[in-house]
Amino acid sequence: MPELEFFLKKLKNALQLPAPTAQAPLAELLSLDPQKHHIPRLQAELQNVTSEKLSDDIDALKLFDNGWPGLEQAVLTYLVFVRDFNPWSTLDSIDLMIKYFSDLAVAMGNIEFSKYLLSTLAQTTAMIVPLTKTVDLKLMLVNKRKMDFPRLSHVSGILLKAMNNLRADTDIALPSHRDKQTLLILLSAKLCSTYFFIGSPMLCNNIFSNISTLKLNSSYIPRAQLLRYRFLVGKYHFTQSSMLNAFHHFSWCLENCHTNASPAIFVTLLKYLIPCGILVGRILNMEFLKKLNQFKLNGLGHELIVLYEPLIRHFRNGDIYNFTILLKKNESFFRKTGILLPLIQRSRILLLRNLTLKVYRLNPGKTIAMAKINVALNLSLQPEQAARNFGAGYSYYMYDADGGVDDSFVENVLVALTDQNLVKGKVAPVSKSVVVAKTDTFPNVYELYKVKYPLDPKDGWLDSK
Known part of the structure; x- marks a missing residue:
């Protein structure tokens, strides 16, 4: 039997199966992987077959009584790819692959039958995105350009189209549609990851908002997919300086990361979780990190320990310099x-709070003398040393203490701390002191921020049970 006839027969037979059973054989048949056995044989036979002849052969199958033209177009584009692609050059073949991917996304617009192609779309996405990224990066190097991702930007638009076609199913939140929910979250994570890569993280907000309106139950979604999605939600909040929201998602990811997850996943997560925790008052225990590095990270966490152990020590001590x-x-x-x-930017007020706390612990009482804060600030800021080490090119590192630490500077620091409720008390300029509260003088930063910066309600579905 000719290869094309055999291929089309297998395609028709697969589409006559129930959708859950058909997904795997369809994904195998419509794979872009050139190592699939049917591709080289089919390519040899198709060299003298026109696109018009292929279209007629597909139409003759009467798939779903010709009621799914999007599928017929996707199959045609796939066969054109098999016929024309260069197995030795990704650059020569990438546009054929992207065209097939685009038609596959359009085919998902048929809500009734799209369930047949869920696995096909998932595996094609997993292949197309990294290949497109590689091509754009190589062309940037050749053309000596920066942040130029024409194909990857186009692919992001295709991902968005596929997502929107899936979202159009009004029943997608039902338990019976878990496979669609899983694919939707996979595509969302892949799209947002692409947005970050091409330097457009703000576009993620629309994705997260659109997903939240579906009111999905997160317990229906596989943990691995949910973890990737929540990491990107956290990363987006981090870029928007919404640290408490970011920490909420990063900490969930760490708590729910599978024990057999690769060390690289843990390290990537910790790169964001540790600084985020510093800025919201939930500092990661370094002993925990050392044990994690020893038994789970295969030593890959050593750089984080070297970086953050002294940084956290200086932070706790309020050692600004x-x-x-x-x-x-x-x-x-x-x-x-x-x-x-x-x-x-975000650590400065907390460093000042920790420095003031250290002074208070050394001299507990009803008041904190400004003179003692003055001494502590001079030791912490080291204005003269800082001026030598931070030149004009590093002015963004500097604290505004060019004229040294005088009474006015100290008073401004204490007013800022009390105004933000990081220190409970009242600044008394006449007596040059701070009259502090009898209880909870230095409120827990994390608990304080939880009240001050509530979690984003559109992320609430992620914590649904």
């Missing part, structure tokens, strides 16, 4: 991860 010096020394790491500016 040494905290900032560490940021400067490791600027490339923090900048690459996108956490440099949040650590510089």
Whole structure:
């Protein structure tokens, strides 16, 4: 039997099966993987077959009584890909693959029959996105351009189209549609990851908002898919300086990460969880990280320990100068991860709070003398040393203490701390002191922020039981 006839017969037979049973054989038949056995044989036979002849052969199958033209177009595009692709060049073949991917996304617009193609779309997405990324990166290198992702941007539009076609099913939130929910979350995570890669993280907000309106039950979605999705939700909140929201999702990911997950997954998560925890008052226990590094991370967490152990120590002590010096020394790491500016900006008030707490613990009482805070600030800021180490190019690291630490500077610091309720008390300029509350003088930062910065309600479905 000719290869094309055999292929079309297998396709028709698969589509006559119930959708759950048909998904695997269809994904095998419509795979872009050139190592699939049917592809080289089919390619050889198709060399002298026109696209018009292929279209007629597909039409003659009368798939679903020709009631799903999107499927017929996707099958045609697939066969054109098999006929024309160059097995030795991804660059020569990528546009054929993207065209097939696009037609596959359009085919998902048939709500009744799209369930047949769920596995096919999932595996095609898993292949197309990294290949497109590789092609764009290589072309950027050749053309000496930066942040130029024409094909990847196009693929993101196709992913969005596929997502919207899945969302159009008004019954998608039902337990019987768990397979569609799983694919929807997979596509959403892949799309948001792509947005981050091409430098457009703000576009993720629309994706998260659209998903939240579906009122899905997160317990229906496989844990692995949910973890990828929630990590990206957390990463988005982190970029928007919504640290409490980010920490909520990052900590969930750590708690729910499978014990057999790769060390790289843990390390990627910890790169964001640790600084985020610092900025919301939930500092990761370094002993826990050391044990995790020893028994789970295969030593991959060593860099994080070297970076964060002294940073956390300086943070707890309110040692502003040494905290900032560490940021400067490791600027490339923090900048690459996108956490440099949040650590510089958001840590300042907490460093001052920790410094004031240290002074208070050394001299507990009803008041805190400004003179003692003045001494502590001079030791912590080291204005002269800072001026030598942070030149004009590093002015964003500097605290506004160019004229040294005087009474006015100290008073401003204490007013800021009391205004934000990080210290419960009242600044008394006349007596040059702070009259502090008898109880809960230094409120728990995390509990304080939980009240001040409530979680985003559109993420609430992720915590549904």
